[in-house]
Amino acid sequence: MTKTIHVTAIGNAIVDVMAFAEDAMIVREHMRKGTMQLIDQARGDALYATMGSGVEVSGGSAANTLAGMASLGARTAFIGKVAADELGKIFRHDLRAVGVDFDSPVASEGAGTGRCLILVTPDGQRTMNTYLGVAGVLAESDIDAARITQAQMLYTEGYMWFDAGTKQAIRHSFSLARAAETKVAFSLSDTFCVESNRDEFLALIQDDVDILFCNEAEACALYPELGFEAVIKKLQGQCEIVAVTCGEKGSQLLTREGRVHVPAKRVAEVVDTTGAGDLYAAGFLYGLTHGMELAACGALGSACAADIIQHLGARAQKPLKRLLAA
Amino acid sequence: MTKTIHVTAIGNAIVDVMAFAEDAMIVREHMRKGTMQLIDQARGDALYATMGSGVEVSGGSAANTLAGMASLGARTAFIGKVAADELGKIFRHDLRAVGVDFDSPVASEGAGTGRCLILVTPDGQRTMNTYLGVAGVLAESDIDAARITQAQMLYTEGYMWFDAGTKQAIRHSFSLARAAETKVAFSLSDTFCVESNRDEFLALIQDDVDILFCNEAEACALYPELGFEAVIKKLQGQCEIVAVTCGEKGSQLLTREGRVHVPAKRVAEVVDTTGAGDLYAAGFLYGLTHGMELAACGALGSACAADIIQHLGARAQKPLKRLLAA
Numbered sequence: 001m002t003k004t005i006h007v008t009a010i011g012n013a014i015v016d017v018m019a020f021a022e023d024a025m026i027v028r029e030h031m032r033k034g035t036m037q038l039i040d041q042a043r044g045d046a047l048y049a050t051m052g053s054g055v056e057v058s059g060g061s062a063a064n065t066l067a068g069m070a071s072l073g074a075r076t077a078f079i080g081k082v083a084a085d086e087l088g089k090i091f092r093h094d095l096r097a098v099g100v101d102f103d104s105p106v107a108s109e110g111a112g113t114g115r116c117l118i119l120v121t122p123d124g125q126r127t128m129n130t131y132l133g134v135a136g137v138l139a140e141s142d143i144d145a146a147r148i149t150q151a152q153m154l155y156t157e158g159y160m161w162f163d164a165g166t167k168q169a170i171r172h173s174f175s176l177a178r179a180a181e182t183k184v185a186f187s188l189s190d191t192f193c194v195e196s197n198r199d200e201f202l203a204l205i206q207d208d209v210d211i212l213f214c215n216e217a218e219a220c221a222l223y224p225e226l227g228f229e230a231v232i233k234k235l236q237g238q239c240e241i242v243a244v245t246c247g248e249k250g251s252q253l254l255t256r257e258g259r260v261h262v263p264a265k266r267v268a269e270v271v272d273t274t275g276a277g278d279l280y281a282a283g284f285l286y287g288l289t290h291g292m293e294l295a296a297c298g299a300l301g302s303a304c305a306a307d308i309i310q311h312l313g314a315r316a317q318k319p320l321k322r323l324l325a326a
Numbered sequence: 327m328t329k330t331i332h333v334t335a336i337g338n339a340i341v342d343v344m345a346f347a348e349d350a351m352i353v354r355e356h357m358r359k360g361t362m363q364l365i366d367q368a369r370g371d372a373l374y375a376t377m378g379s380g381v382e383v384s385g386g387s388a389a390n391t392l393a394g395m396a397s398l399g400a401r402t403a404f405i406g407k408v409a410a411d412e413l414g415k416i417f418r419h420d421l422r423a424v425g426v427d428f429d430s431p432v433a434s435e436g437a438g439t440g441r442c443l444i445l446v447t448p449d450g451q452r453t454m455n456t457y458l459g460v461a462g463v464l465a466e467s468d469i470d471a472a473r474i475t476q477a478q479m480l481y482t483e484g485y486m487w488f489d490a491g492t493k494q495a496i497r498h499s500f501s502l503a504r505a506a507e508t509k510v511a512f513s514l515s516d517t518f519c520v521e522s523n524r525d526e527f528l529a530l531i532q533d534d535v536d537i538l539f540c541n542e543a544e545a546c547a548l549y550p551e552l553g554f555e556a557v558i559k560k561l562q563g564q565c566e567i568v569a570v571t572c573g574e575k576g577s578q579l580l581t582r583e584g585r586v587h588v589p590a591k592r593v594a595e596v597v598d599t600t601g602a603g604d605l606y607a608a609g610f611l612y613g614l615t616h617g618m619e620l621a622a623c624g625a626l627g628s629a630c631a632a633d634i635i636q637h638l639g640a641r642a643q644k645p646l647k648r649l650l651a652a
Contacts, residue, residue, distance in 0.1 A: 056383070
C-alpha cells in the first residue's frame with residue numbers, strides 16, 4: 001500500500017469559544033480546573049451568558065494536532081463531523097486553509113457544530129466545557145477507508161470515547177489500519193476520559209495502540225493505585241512508544257528499549273495552555289513520520305507546544321515551519 | 327437632563343475574521359495596505375477561501391471604543407444592528423459581557439451580521455475588507471433618543487458614512503445631542519471614508535463635532551493640498567478638541583488654547599494594530615468623561631492602544647482597569 005498521507009486523524013470537530021476568567025468563576029461554576037466536561041446546549045447557553053468577552057478559534061484535539069502538522073509541512077487528512085452552520089464553515093475553512101485534507105460530509109440534520117467554552121485563568125490553565133453537537137456521533141459509514149489505508153499513521157483522541165456507535169466506528173478504523181500496516185496513535189485526552197473508560201483504554205493500549213500520548217495525570221488515572229514512577233514502569237513496553245507530557249517538567253518518552261527525557265521549551269509568558277498537548281503530538285508525529293530520532297521528535301513537540309501557549313487558542317497563528325530550522 | 331451614561335455610541339456591529347498574511351497577498355488581492363474597503367458577500371466568500379486559518383473576534387470601530395471604555399469602568403451604551411445569526415449572537419454577547427448596554431433590536435430580515443475580513447501583515451499592520459450586512463443601514467427609528475440625551479457624550483464613526491438613510495439617522499442623533507447638551511465626538515475612521523465624504527466631514531467638523539479623532543493620514547486627506555503642519559493649523563480651533571494619532575510618534579491634542587504632544591507607549595512586540603485608534607479613543611474619552619486633564623486623557627489613550635496591539639483583535643483580552651493605576 002502506497003502511503004501518500006503522513007497522518008489521518010479522526011476527531012471531534014469543535015470551535016473553541018475562549019475567554020479569560022478568574023479562579024473564582026471556576027469554583028462558582030463547579031468546574032474542575034484544567035479538565036474537560038461535557039455539557040448540553042442549555043448549560044452552554046447559560047455558561048456563555050456568564051462568560052467574558054470571547055475569541056472564537058477552531059479547535060478539537062486531533063484537529064489541532066493535524067493543523068499543527070500541516071503547518072510544519074506534513075500531508076494530513078481529517079475525518080470528523082460539522083453541521084451546515086456558521087461554526088461549521090469556520091471549522092472547515094481553518095483546517096483547509098492550513099492544508100489539511102478535510103471533506104467529510106456535512107451533517108444534514110441533528111444538532112449544530114460542536115463548540116467548547118474555554119475559561120482561561122490567570123495562570124494560563126484552561127478549563128473546558130464541551131457541547132459536542134454533531135461532532136460526537138460518528139458511524140462506520142463516516143470512516144473513509146482510503147484515508148486510513150493510505151496513511152502512515154492513524155491518530156485519534158480519547159475525547160471520542162463517549163458514544164457507543166462512535167467507539168465502534170473507531171474500532172473499525174483500527175482494523176482497517178492494522179490490515180494496511182498503518183500505525184495507530186492515540187491520546188488519552190483527559191483524566192475524565194480515562195476515568196470513564198479505564199478498562200477499555202487499558203485494552204486498547206495493549207491491543208491496538210502503537211504510539212500513546214498522555215500527560216502525567218492521565219497516565220496516573222490509568223492506574224489509580226500506583227504512583228507516577230510505578231505507572232511509568234507499567235506503561236513501558238505496552239506500546240512501541242509512550243509519550244508522557246509533564247508540563248514545564250518536559251516529557252518522558254518510553255520505548256521497549258528505554259526512556260528518554262525531553263526538557264520543555266521555556267517561554268517568556270504562558271498566556272493559554274489550550275492545545276499544548278495537541279501541538280506536542282503535532283511536532284512529535286511530524287518527526288516520527290519524517291524519520292527523525294526519538295529525542296528530536298520530542299524536542300519538536302516541545303517547540304510546537306511552546307509556540308501555542310503564547311497566545312489564545314490551539315491553532316498556530318503563524319506557520320510552524322520556522323521551528324524546523326531550530 | 328441627568329447624565330447617567332458616560333458615552334453612547336452609534337456604530338457598525340461587526341465581527342472581525344482575522345488571519346496573518348504576507349505582504350504579497352495584499353498586493354495579489356489588490357488591497358491598499360492599512361486601509362478599509364467595502365466588499366459584497368460574493369467577494370467576501372472568495373477572499374475568505376484564500377485567507378489563512380482565522381480567529382473570530384467582535385469588532386466594529388465605535389463598538390471597540392465602548393468595549394474599551396467599559397473595561398476601564400465607564401457606563402456606556404451602543405446603538406447598532408446585528409442579524410439573528412451566530413455572528414450576531416457573538417457580537418451582542420461580547421459587548422454585553424464587558425458591560426456595555428446594548429439592546430438595539432435584531433434585524434428580522436435582510437443580510438447577515440456584518441463581518442470584516444482582516445489581513446494582518448508581519449509588520450502588525452491590518453488591512454480590512456468589510457461586508458457591512460445589516461450593520462450598514464440604520465434608520466431614525468433605530469436611534470434610541472433616551473440613550474443619546476442621557477449621555478455626557480455621543481460618539482460615532484466615519485465608517486457609518488456610506489448610506490444616505492444612515493447619515494440622516496446620525497444627523498438626527500446629533501440634533502438630539504445638541505438639544506440635550508450631549509457633546510458629540512466623531513472619528514474620521516479611514517482615509518477612504520474621508521476621500522468619499524470630504525465636504526460633508528468638513529461641514530460636520532465645523533458645525534456638529536466637539537471632539538474629533540483622526541490619524542495623520544486621515545487629517546491630511548481632509549486637505550489634500552496641504553502638508554501635515556498646515557493641516558494641524560487648519561484643524562486647530564474648529565472643534566473643542568482634535569486628537570490626531572500618529573502611530574509610534576504618539577498623538578497631538580489640539581485645543582483652541584494650544585497643542586499638547588503625548589508620546590506613544592512602547593511595547594515589546596506589535597502583533598496586530600487592529601483597534602489601536604479605537605482603543606486610543608476609549609482611553610481618551612474615559613479620561614474626558616472622568617475629569618482627567620487633557621495630557622492624562624491622551625496618556626490613557628496611548629496605554630489602551632498599547633495594550634490592544636499586543637494580541638490579535640481589537641477587544642481587550644484582560645480588563646483594562648489595571649491601566650488606571652499607572
